[in-house]
Amino acid sequence: MSTSIEMKGIRDGLLATIPNDLPWEEGLRLFCEHLDRQPQFFKGARLTVDLGTRSLRVNDLVRLREALSERGISLWAVLSESPATMKNAQLLGLATRLSKTSRALAPGSAAREMALWIPRTVRSGVKIEHSGPVVVIGDVNPGAEIVTASSLVVWGRLRGRVLVGDPQNAEAFICTLRFQTTQATLASIPLPTSIPTEFPLKIFLENHLPAWEKWE
Amino acid sequence: MSAQVVTITSGKGGVGKTTAVANIATALAAAGQKVVCIDADIGLRNLDVVMGLENRIVYDLVDIVEGRCRLRQAMIRDRHFQDLYLIPAAQTRDKTAVSPGDMVDLCNELRPEFDWILIDSPAGIERGFRNAIAPADRILLVTNPEVSAVRDADRVIGILEAEEKGSPRLIINRLKPSLVRQNEMLSPEDVLDLLAVPLLGIVPEDEAILIATNRGTPVVLNEKSRAGRAFRNIALRLMGKEVKDEDWDTPESFWSRFWPLKGRK
Numbered sequence: 001m002s003t004s005i006e007m008k009g010i011r012d013g014l015l016a017t018i019p020n021d022l023p024w025e026e027g028l029r030l031f032c033e034h035l036d037r038q039p040q041f042f043k044g045a046r047l048t049v050d051l052g053t054r055s056l057r058v059n060d061l062v063r064l065r066e067a068l069s070e071r072g073i074s075l076w077a078v079l080s081e082s083p084a085t086m087k088n089a090q091l092l093g094l095a096t097r098l099s100k101t102s103r104a105l106a107p108g109s110a111a112r113e114m115a116l117w118i119p120r121t122v123r124s125g126v127k128i129e130h131s132g133p134v135v136v137i138g139d140v141n142p143g144a145e146i147v148t149a150s151s152l153v154v155w156g157r158l159r160g161r162v163l164v165g166d167p168q169n170a171e172a173f174i175c176t177l178r179f180q181t182t183q184a185t186l187a188s189i190p191l192p193t194s195i196p197t198e199f200p201l202k203i204f205l206e207n208h209l210p211a212w213e214k215w216e
Numbered sequence: 217m218s219a220q221v222v223t224i225t226s227g228k229g230g231v232g233k234t235t236a237v238a239n240i241a242t243a244l245a246a247a248g249q250k251v252v253c254i255d256a257d258i259g260l261r262n263l264d265v266v267m268g269l270e271n272r273i274v275y276d277l278v279d280i281v282e283g284r285c286r287l288r289q290a291m292i293r294d295r296h297f298q299d300l301y302l303i304p305a306a307q308t309r310d311k312t313a314v315s316p317g318d319m320v321d322l323c324n325e326l327r328p329e330f331d332w333i334l335i336d337s338p339a340g341i342e343r344g345f346r347n348a349i350a351p352a353d354r355i356l357l358v359t360n361p362e363v364s365a366v367r368d369a370d371r372v373i374g375i376l377e378a379e380e381k382g383s384p385r386l387i388i389n390r391l392k393p394s395l396v397r398q399n400e401m402l403s404p405e406d407v408l409d410l411l412a413v414p415l416l417g418i419v420p421e422d423e424a425i426l427i428a429t430n431r432g433t434p435v436v437l438n439e440k441s442r443a444g445r446a447f448r449n450i451a452l453r454l455m456g457k458e459v460k461d462e463d464w465d466t467p468e469s470f471w472s473r474f475w476p477l478k479g480r481k
Contacts, residue, residue, distance in 0.1 A: 125370075
Protein backbone atom coordinates (compact mmCIF):
# COMPACT_ATOMS: atom_id res chain seq x y z
CA MET A 1 0.00 0.00 0.00
CA SER A 2 1.49 3.33 -1.08
CA THR A 3 1.21 6.09 1.51
CA SER A 4 3.36 8.78 -0.08
CA ILE A 5 2.28 11.69 -2.24
CA GLU A 6 3.57 11.48 -5.80
CA MET A 7 4.39 14.74 -7.50
CA LYS A 8 5.51 15.24 -11.08
CA GLY A 9 5.80 18.06 -13.58
CA ILE A 10 3.45 18.12 -16.58
CA ARG A 11 2.77 20.67 -19.29
CA ASP A 12 -0.19 22.04 -17.32
CA GLY A 13 1.88 22.59 -14.15
CA LEU A 14 2.29 20.00 -11.41
CA LEU A 15 0.39 16.75 -11.01
CA ALA A 16 -0.01 15.43 -7.46
CA THR A 17 -1.37 11.97 -6.77
CA ILE A 18 -2.94 11.29 -3.37
CA PRO A 19 -2.71 7.54 -2.67
CA ASN A 20 -6.03 5.91 -3.34
CA ASP A 21 -5.85 3.53 -0.37
CA LEU A 22 -5.81 6.30 2.24
CA PRO A 23 -9.03 7.63 3.77
CA TRP A 24 -9.68 11.15 2.43
CA GLU A 25 -8.97 12.98 5.71
CA GLU A 26 -5.69 11.16 6.09
CA GLY A 27 -4.76 11.73 2.43
CA LEU A 28 -5.48 15.45 2.70
CA ARG A 29 -3.43 15.74 5.88
CA LEU A 30 -0.51 13.90 4.29
CA PHE A 31 -0.79 16.07 1.19
CA CYS A 32 -0.69 19.31 3.22
CA GLU A 33 2.33 18.04 5.16
CA HIS A 34 4.06 17.26 1.88
CA LEU A 35 3.40 20.80 0.59
CA ASP A 36 4.53 22.37 3.87
CA ARG A 37 7.93 20.71 3.62
CA GLN A 38 8.84 22.98 0.66
CA PRO A 39 6.44 25.93 0.86
CA GLN A 40 8.53 28.23 -1.32
CA PHE A 41 8.82 25.62 -4.05
CA PHE A 42 5.05 25.18 -4.32
CA LYS A 43 4.02 28.82 -3.80
CA GLY A 44 2.46 30.16 -7.01
CA ALA A 45 2.23 26.67 -8.57
CA ARG A 46 -0.68 25.53 -10.76
CA LEU A 47 -1.70 22.13 -9.52
CA THR A 48 -3.70 19.18 -10.78
CA VAL A 49 -4.61 16.57 -8.16
CA ASP A 50 -5.30 12.93 -9.02
CA LEU A 51 -7.89 11.72 -6.50
CA GLY A 52 -8.14 8.14 -7.74
CA THR A 53 -11.46 6.38 -7.28
CA ARG A 54 -12.59 8.10 -4.08
CA SER A 55 -15.95 9.81 -4.17
CA LEU A 56 -15.70 13.36 -2.79
CA ARG A 57 -18.42 15.88 -1.97
CA VAL A 58 -18.34 19.53 -3.00
CA ASN A 59 -17.31 20.51 0.52
CA ASP A 60 -14.34 18.10 0.40
CA LEU A 61 -13.18 19.70 -2.84
CA VAL A 62 -13.71 23.19 -1.40
CA ARG A 63 -11.52 22.22 1.57
CA LEU A 64 -8.83 20.92 -0.80
CA ARG A 65 -8.97 24.13 -2.81
CA GLU A 66 -8.82 26.29 0.31
CA ALA A 67 -5.91 24.29 1.75
CA LEU A 68 -4.01 24.93 -1.47
CA SER A 69 -5.10 28.56 -1.67
CA GLU A 70 -3.80 29.19 1.86
CA ARG A 71 -0.40 28.00 0.61
CA GLY A 72 -0.50 30.23 -2.46
CA ILE A 73 -1.17 27.29 -4.78
CA SER A 74 -3.83 27.34 -7.47
CA LEU A 75 -5.93 24.20 -7.94
CA TRP A 76 -7.03 24.17 -11.55
CA ALA A 77 -7.95 20.55 -12.22
CA VAL A 78 -8.73 17.30 -10.47
CA LEU A 79 -8.53 13.86 -12.04
CA SER A 80 -10.82 11.16 -10.79
CA GLU A 81 -12.37 7.90 -11.80
CA SER A 82 -15.42 8.67 -9.66
CA PRO A 83 -18.32 10.25 -11.61
CA ALA A 84 -19.54 11.96 -8.42
CA THR A 85 -16.16 13.58 -7.80
CA MET A 86 -15.92 14.67 -11.44
CA LYS A 87 -19.39 16.20 -11.38
CA ASN A 88 -18.71 18.06 -8.13
CA ALA A 89 -15.37 19.34 -9.44
CA GLN A 90 -17.08 20.63 -12.55
CA LEU A 91 -19.66 22.42 -10.42
CA LEU A 92 -16.79 24.28 -8.79
CA GLY A 93 -15.45 25.26 -12.21
CA LEU A 94 -12.44 22.94 -12.02
CA ALA A 95 -11.13 21.14 -15.09
CA THR A 96 -11.47 17.37 -14.89
CA ARG A 97 -8.98 16.32 -17.49
CA LEU A 98 -5.60 17.47 -18.67
CA SER A 99 -5.00 19.11 -22.02
CA LYS A 100 -4.32 16.70 -24.87
CA THR A 101 -0.62 17.49 -24.74
CA SER A 102 -0.46 16.39 -21.12
CA ARG A 103 -2.64 13.33 -21.08
CA ALA A 104 -5.37 12.10 -23.36
CA LEU A 105 -8.21 9.99 -22.10
CA ALA A 106 -7.71 6.45 -23.19
CA PRO A 107 -10.07 5.46 -26.03
CA GLY A 108 -12.76 3.13 -24.83
CA SER A 109 -12.20 4.03 -21.17
CA ALA A 110 -15.18 4.15 -18.83
CA ALA A 111 -15.20 7.94 -18.84
CA ARG A 112 -15.43 7.99 -22.62
CA GLU A 113 -18.53 5.83 -22.67
CA MET A 114 -20.36 7.34 -19.71
CA ALA A 115 -22.86 10.17 -20.17
CA LEU A 116 -22.46 13.13 -17.85
CA TRP A 117 -25.83 14.07 -16.32
CA ILE A 118 -26.11 17.65 -15.08
CA PRO A 119 -29.50 18.22 -13.43
CA ARG A 120 -29.19 22.00 -13.11
CA THR A 121 -28.39 25.18 -15.03
CA VAL A 122 -24.74 25.53 -16.03
CA ARG A 123 -23.85 29.03 -14.94
CA SER A 124 -21.28 31.59 -15.99
CA GLY A 125 -17.68 30.64 -15.20
CA VAL A 126 -18.31 26.91 -15.19
CA LYS A 127 -16.45 24.85 -17.78
CA ILE A 128 -17.46 21.25 -18.31
CA GLU A 129 -15.20 18.93 -20.25
CA HIS A 130 -16.24 15.36 -20.89
CA SER A 131 -15.38 12.68 -23.39
CA GLY A 132 -18.84 11.13 -23.51
CA PRO A 133 -22.30 12.61 -24.09
CA VAL A 134 -23.42 15.49 -21.86
CA VAL A 135 -27.04 15.96 -20.79
CA VAL A 136 -28.06 19.22 -19.10
CA ILE A 137 -31.47 19.59 -17.48
CA GLY A 138 -31.50 23.37 -17.28
CA ASP A 139 -30.00 26.26 -19.23
CA VAL A 140 -26.42 26.78 -20.33
CA ASN A 141 -25.91 30.43 -19.51
CA PRO A 142 -23.65 33.00 -21.19
CA GLY A 143 -20.13 32.64 -19.81
CA ALA A 144 -20.49 28.87 -19.32
CA GLU A 145 -18.63 26.43 -21.55
CA ILE A 146 -19.21 22.78 -22.43
CA VAL A 147 -16.64 20.74 -24.33
CA THR A 148 -17.50 17.19 -25.28
CA ALA A 149 -16.09 14.72 -27.77
CA SER A 150 -19.58 13.27 -28.11
CA SER A 151 -23.10 14.81 -28.26
CA LEU A 152 -24.87 17.42 -26.16
CA VAL A 153 -28.50 17.54 -25.05
CA VAL A 154 -29.74 20.69 -23.28
CA TRP A 155 -33.25 20.57 -21.85
CA GLY A 156 -33.32 24.33 -21.62
CA ARG A 157 -31.81 27.34 -23.38
CA LEU A 158 -28.34 27.06 -24.84
CA ARG A 159 -26.68 30.46 -24.50
CA GLY A 160 -23.11 29.59 -23.55
CA ARG A 161 -20.11 28.40 -25.57
CA VAL A 162 -20.20 24.77 -26.68
CA LEU A 163 -17.64 22.69 -28.57
CA VAL A 164 -19.38 19.44 -29.43
CA GLY A 165 -17.91 16.35 -31.12
CA ASP A 166 -14.27 15.81 -31.92
CA PRO A 167 -13.23 16.42 -35.55
CA GLN A 168 -13.59 12.71 -36.43
CA ASN A 169 -17.05 12.41 -34.89
CA ALA A 170 -19.54 13.08 -37.68
CA GLU A 171 -22.27 11.42 -35.62
CA ALA A 172 -22.22 14.05 -32.86
CA PHE A 173 -25.30 16.27 -32.49
CA ILE A 174 -26.77 19.04 -30.33
CA CYS A 175 -30.34 19.00 -29.08
CA THR A 176 -31.75 21.99 -27.21
CA LEU A 177 -35.07 23.65 -26.45
CA ARG A 178 -33.69 27.02 -27.60
CA PHE A 179 -30.47 27.46 -29.54
CA GLN A 180 -29.50 30.99 -28.51
CA THR A 181 -25.72 30.96 -28.73
CA THR A 182 -23.36 32.36 -31.31
CA GLN A 183 -20.44 30.34 -30.00
CA ALA A 184 -20.95 26.74 -31.01
CA THR A 185 -19.02 24.22 -33.05
CA LEU A 186 -19.99 20.73 -34.12
CA ALA A 187 -17.04 18.44 -34.98
CA SER A 188 -14.91 21.61 -35.09
CA ILE A 189 -17.24 23.24 -37.67
CA PRO A 190 -18.58 26.61 -36.48
CA LEU A 191 -22.37 26.71 -36.47
CA PRO A 192 -23.96 29.58 -38.43
CA THR A 193 -25.96 32.36 -36.79
CA SER A 194 -28.85 31.63 -39.17
CA ILE A 195 -29.94 28.64 -37.06
CA PRO A 196 -33.47 29.32 -35.71
CA THR A 197 -33.69 30.27 -32.04
CA GLU A 198 -37.45 30.08 -31.40
CA PHE A 199 -38.17 26.36 -31.16
CA PRO A 200 -36.54 23.08 -30.06
CA LEU A 201 -33.85 21.93 -32.47
CA LYS A 202 -31.62 19.02 -33.28
CA ILE A 203 -28.44 20.16 -35.00
CA PHE A 204 -26.26 17.59 -36.77
CA LEU A 205 -23.86 17.23 -39.69
CA GLU A 206 -24.99 16.23 -43.15
CA ASN A 207 -22.26 15.79 -45.76
CA HIS A 208 -19.91 17.55 -43.37
CA LEU A 209 -22.16 20.62 -43.25
CA PRO A 210 -24.35 21.78 -40.35
CA ALA A 211 -28.03 20.92 -40.70
CA TRP A 212 -30.98 21.16 -38.31
CA GLU A 213 -34.50 19.95 -37.81
CA LYS A 214 -37.24 20.48 -35.25
CA TRP A 215 -36.58 18.43 -32.14
CA GLU A 216 -39.83 16.68 -31.32
CA MET B 217 -33.04 35.70 20.32
CA SER B 218 -30.96 34.10 17.58
CA ALA B 219 -30.00 36.33 14.72
CA GLN B 220 -30.40 35.52 11.05
CA VAL B 221 -27.08 36.06 9.30
CA VAL B 222 -27.63 37.68 5.91
CA THR B 223 -24.74 38.26 3.51
CA ILE B 224 -25.14 40.82 0.75
CA THR B 225 -22.93 40.07 -2.22
CA SER B 226 -22.76 40.67 -5.97
CA GLY B 227 -19.69 39.44 -7.83
CA LYS B 228 -19.22 42.72 -9.71
CA GLY B 229 -18.12 45.80 -7.83
CA GLY B 230 -20.00 49.09 -7.76
CA VAL B 231 -23.52 47.70 -8.06
CA GLY B 232 -24.68 49.00 -4.68
CA LYS B 233 -23.95 46.30 -2.09
CA THR B 234 -22.83 48.70 0.60
CA THR B 235 -25.73 51.04 -0.04
CA ALA B 236 -28.09 48.08 0.18
CA VAL B 237 -26.59 46.90 3.49
CA ALA B 238 -26.80 50.36 5.07
CA ASN B 239 -30.37 50.90 3.92
CA ILE B 240 -31.76 47.45 4.71
CA ALA B 241 -30.11 47.56 8.14
CA THR B 242 -31.55 51.00 8.85
CA ALA B 243 -34.99 49.95 7.64
CA LEU B 244 -34.88 46.85 9.87
CA ALA B 245 -33.82 48.95 12.84
CA ALA B 246 -36.60 51.43 12.08
CA ALA B 247 -39.01 48.49 12.22
CA GLY B 248 -37.85 47.74 15.76
CA GLN B 249 -35.32 45.01 15.00
CA LYS B 250 -31.90 44.68 16.65
CA VAL B 251 -29.32 44.77 13.88
CA VAL B 252 -25.55 44.63 13.54
CA CYS B 253 -23.73 45.20 10.24
CA ILE B 254 -20.29 43.72 9.59
CA ASP B 255 -18.15 45.29 6.90
CA ALA B 256 -16.19 42.33 5.47
CA ASP B 257 -14.49 44.40 2.78
CA ILE B 258 -11.13 44.51 4.55
CA GLY B 259 -8.79 47.04 2.95
CA LEU B 260 -11.58 48.86 1.10
CA ARG B 261 -14.10 49.68 3.80
CA ASN B 262 -17.01 51.96 2.94
CA LEU B 263 -19.98 50.97 5.05
CA ASP B 264 -18.86 53.32 7.83
CA VAL B 265 -18.95 56.24 5.38
CA VAL B 266 -22.39 55.37 4.01
CA MET B 267 -23.73 55.09 7.57
CA GLY B 268 -21.98 58.30 8.59
CA LEU B 269 -19.91 56.61 11.30
CA GLU B 270 -16.36 56.93 9.99
CA ASN B 271 -15.31 59.36 12.68
CA ARG B 272 -16.28 56.97 15.47
CA ILE B 273 -14.06 54.04 14.52
CA VAL B 274 -11.57 52.98 17.15
CA TYR B 275 -11.35 49.22 16.68
CA ASP B 276 -12.25 47.07 13.71
CA LEU B 277 -13.02 43.51 12.62
CA VAL B 278 -9.36 42.48 12.46
CA ASP B 279 -8.78 43.85 15.96
CA ILE B 280 -11.54 41.56 17.25
CA VAL B 281 -10.22 38.52 15.39
CA GLU B 282 -6.64 39.14 16.53
CA GLY B 283 -7.71 39.71 20.13
CA ARG B 284 -6.73 43.37 20.48
CA CYS B 285 -10.19 44.32 21.66
CA ARG B 286 -13.42 42.77 22.88
CA LEU B 287 -16.34 42.43 20.50
CA ARG B 288 -18.33 45.15 22.24
CA GLN B 289 -15.47 47.63 21.96
CA ALA B 290 -15.48 47.43 18.16
CA MET B 291 -19.26 47.82 17.80
CA ILE B 292 -20.28 51.37 16.87
CA ARG B 293 -23.83 52.46 17.69
CA ASP B 294 -25.72 54.16 14.86
CA ARG B 295 -26.57 57.87 15.09
CA HIS B 296 -30.27 57.36 14.40
CA PHE B 297 -31.23 54.03 15.96
CA GLN B 298 -30.20 52.65 19.35
CA ASP B 299 -30.41 49.03 18.22
CA LEU B 300 -28.30 49.38 15.09
CA TYR B 301 -24.55 48.73 15.24
CA LEU B 302 -21.62 48.57 12.86
CA ILE B 303 -18.47 46.49 13.08
CA PRO B 304 -16.15 48.21 10.60
CA ALA B 305 -13.52 46.55 8.43
CA ALA B 306 -9.83 47.29 8.82
CA GLN B 307 -8.54 49.67 6.18
CA THR B 308 -4.84 48.87 6.45
CA ARG B 309 -4.93 45.08 6.17
CA ASP B 310 -5.97 42.61 3.48
CA LYS B 311 -8.62 39.93 3.23
CA THR B 312 -6.31 37.18 4.51
CA ALA B 313 -6.31 38.78 7.97
CA VAL B 314 -9.64 37.04 8.60
CA SER B 315 -10.63 33.44 7.82
CA PRO B 316 -14.07 31.97 7.09
CA GLY B 317 -13.86 30.21 10.48
CA ASP B 318 -13.25 33.57 12.22
CA MET B 319 -16.41 34.96 10.62
CA VAL B 320 -18.46 31.95 11.72
CA ASP B 321 -17.17 32.29 15.30
CA LEU B 322 -17.84 36.04 15.34
CA CYS B 323 -21.41 35.62 14.10
CA ASN B 324 -22.07 32.82 16.59
CA GLU B 325 -21.00 35.18 19.37
CA LEU B 326 -23.33 37.90 18.06
CA ARG B 327 -26.36 35.71 17.34
CA PRO B 328 -27.90 35.63 20.85
CA GLU B 329 -28.00 39.44 21.09
CA PHE B 330 -29.47 40.42 17.73
CA ASP B 331 -32.32 39.74 15.31
CA TRP B 332 -30.21 40.36 12.21
CA ILE B 333 -26.53 40.26 11.31
CA LEU B 334 -25.92 41.85 7.91
CA ILE B 335 -22.56 41.22 6.24
CA ASP B 336 -21.30 43.51 3.50
CA SER B 337 -19.29 41.27 1.17
CA PRO B 338 -16.43 42.58 -0.95
CA ALA B 339 -16.73 42.33 -4.73
CA GLY B 340 -15.18 39.32 -6.42
CA ILE B 341 -15.18 35.61 -5.63
CA GLU B 342 -11.92 35.34 -3.74
CA ARG B 343 -11.05 35.09 -0.04
CA GLY B 344 -13.06 38.12 1.10
CA PHE B 345 -16.19 36.75 -0.57
CA ARG B 346 -15.63 33.34 1.02
CA ASN B 347 -15.22 34.99 4.43
CA ALA B 348 -18.50 36.83 3.94
CA ILE B 349 -20.59 33.83 2.88
CA ALA B 350 -19.18 31.35 5.42
CA PRO B 351 -21.58 32.22 8.30
CA ALA B 352 -24.58 33.14 6.10
CA ASP B 353 -28.04 31.70 6.71
CA ARG B 354 -29.37 33.66 3.75
CA ILE B 355 -27.67 35.43 0.88
CA LEU B 356 -28.90 38.48 -0.98
CA LEU B 357 -27.44 39.08 -4.40
CA VAL B 358 -27.36 42.64 -5.71
CA THR B 359 -27.10 43.27 -9.42
CA ASN B 360 -27.65 46.15 -11.80
CA PRO B 361 -29.66 45.51 -14.95
CA GLU B 362 -26.47 45.42 -17.05
CA VAL B 363 -25.05 42.48 -18.96
CA SER B 364 -21.70 42.50 -17.13
CA ALA B 365 -23.23 42.68 -13.65
CA VAL B 366 -25.73 39.94 -14.46
CA ARG B 367 -22.97 37.72 -15.86
CA ASP B 368 -21.01 38.09 -12.60
CA ALA B 369 -24.15 37.51 -10.54
CA ASP B 370 -24.69 34.27 -12.45
CA ARG B 371 -21.14 33.19 -11.61
CA VAL B 372 -21.76 33.90 -7.92
CA ILE B 373 -25.02 31.91 -7.95
CA GLY B 374 -23.11 28.96 -9.44
CA ILE B 375 -20.53 29.13 -6.65
CA LEU B 376 -23.20 29.41 -3.95
CA GLU B 377 -25.03 26.40 -5.37
CA ALA B 378 -21.80 24.41 -5.60
CA GLU B 379 -21.00 25.24 -1.98
CA GLU B 380 -24.50 24.16 -0.94
CA LYS B 381 -25.48 27.64 0.27
CA GLY B 382 -28.78 27.48 -1.61
CA SER B 383 -30.26 30.00 -4.01
CA PRO B 384 -29.74 33.64 -3.09
CA ARG B 385 -32.55 36.19 -3.30
CA LEU B 386 -32.08 38.90 -5.85
CA ILE B 387 -32.11 42.69 -5.56
CA ILE B 388 -32.13 44.51 -8.89
CA ASN B 389 -30.63 47.91 -8.15
CA ARG B 390 -30.56 51.13 -10.18
CA LEU B 391 -33.34 50.25 -12.59
CA LYS B 392 -34.19 53.00 -15.06
CA PRO B 393 -37.65 52.27 -16.49
CA SER B 394 -37.19 54.86 -19.23
CA LEU B 395 -34.14 53.01 -20.54
CA VAL B 396 -35.95 49.67 -20.31
CA ARG B 397 -38.76 51.14 -22.43
CA GLN B 398 -36.21 52.18 -25.06
CA ASN B 399 -34.63 48.69 -24.99
CA GLU B 400 -31.42 50.26 -23.75
CA MET B 401 -31.42 48.42 -20.42
CA LEU B 402 -32.23 44.85 -19.39
CA SER B 403 -35.70 44.60 -17.91
CA PRO B 404 -36.27 42.85 -14.55
CA GLU B 405 -37.87 40.01 -16.55
CA ASP B 406 -34.69 39.63 -18.63
CA VAL B 407 -32.56 39.48 -15.50
CA LEU B 408 -34.82 36.96 -13.78
CA ASP B 409 -35.08 34.88 -16.93
CA LEU B 410 -31.31 34.46 -16.97
CA LEU B 411 -30.56 34.13 -13.26
CA ALA B 412 -33.63 32.11 -12.30
CA VAL B 413 -33.51 32.95 -8.58
CA PRO B 414 -36.28 34.48 -6.42
CA LEU B 415 -36.62 38.27 -6.53
CA LEU B 416 -36.54 40.16 -3.23
CA GLY B 417 -36.97 43.63 -4.66
CA ILE B 418 -36.29 46.22 -7.32
CA VAL B 419 -34.67 49.55 -6.47
CA PRO B 420 -35.13 52.31 -9.02
CA GLU B 421 -32.35 54.73 -9.91
CA ASP B 422 -32.69 57.71 -7.61
CA GLU B 423 -30.46 60.75 -7.19
CA ALA B 424 -31.49 60.90 -3.55
CA ILE B 425 -29.16 57.92 -2.96
CA LEU B 426 -26.10 59.91 -4.04
CA ILE B 427 -27.10 62.82 -1.83
CA ALA B 428 -27.84 60.54 1.13
CA THR B 429 -24.58 58.60 0.72
CA ASN B 430 -22.53 61.79 0.67
CA ARG B 431 -24.29 62.90 3.84
CA GLY B 432 -23.82 59.57 5.56
CA THR B 433 -27.56 59.24 6.05
CA PRO B 434 -29.20 56.16 4.51
CA VAL B 435 -31.86 57.03 1.96
CA VAL B 436 -34.54 54.96 3.76
CA LEU B 437 -34.77 57.87 6.18
CA ASN B 438 -36.04 60.01 3.30
CA GLU B 439 -39.79 59.31 3.23
CA LYS B 440 -40.17 60.70 -0.27
CA SER B 441 -37.36 58.83 -1.97
CA ARG B 442 -38.41 56.06 -4.34
CA ALA B 443 -35.23 54.12 -3.61
CA GLY B 444 -35.86 54.60 0.10
CA ARG B 445 -39.34 53.12 -0.28
CA ALA B 446 -37.91 50.21 -2.24
CA PHE B 447 -35.35 49.43 0.48
CA ARG B 448 -38.05 49.65 3.17
CA ASN B 449 -40.13 47.15 1.17
CA ILE B 450 -37.11 44.84 0.87
CA ALA B 451 -36.55 44.96 4.63
CA LEU B 452 -40.21 44.11 5.26
CA ARG B 453 -40.04 41.16 2.85
CA LEU B 454 -36.90 39.96 4.62
CA MET B 455 -38.96 39.99 7.84
CA GLY B 456 -41.46 37.74 6.12
CA LYS B 457 -44.12 40.34 5.38
CA GLU B 458 -45.92 40.38 2.07
CA VAL B 459 -45.35 43.69 0.33
CA LYS B 460 -46.43 44.35 -3.24
CA ASP B 461 -43.86 45.78 -5.61
CA GLU B 462 -44.54 49.38 -6.51
CA ASP B 463 -44.89 50.37 -10.11
CA TRP B 464 -41.59 52.11 -10.64
CA ASP B 465 -42.53 52.94 -14.20
CA THR B 466 -44.44 56.08 -13.24
CA PRO B 467 -43.03 59.58 -13.61
CA GLU B 468 -41.26 60.72 -10.49
CA SER B 469 -42.14 64.12 -9.17
CA PHE B 470 -39.39 66.63 -9.67
CA TRP B 471 -39.34 67.74 -6.06
CA SER B 472 -39.27 64.30 -4.52
CA ARG B 473 -35.81 63.79 -5.95
CA PHE B 474 -34.54 66.76 -4.01
CA TRP B 475 -36.43 66.06 -0.81
CA PRO B 476 -34.15 67.62 1.81
CA LEU B 477 -32.52 65.35 4.34
CA LYS B 478 -31.95 68.26 6.68
CA GLY B 479 -33.21 67.80 10.16
CA ARG B 480 -31.58 64.38 10.26
CA LYS B 481 -28.46 64.13 12.35
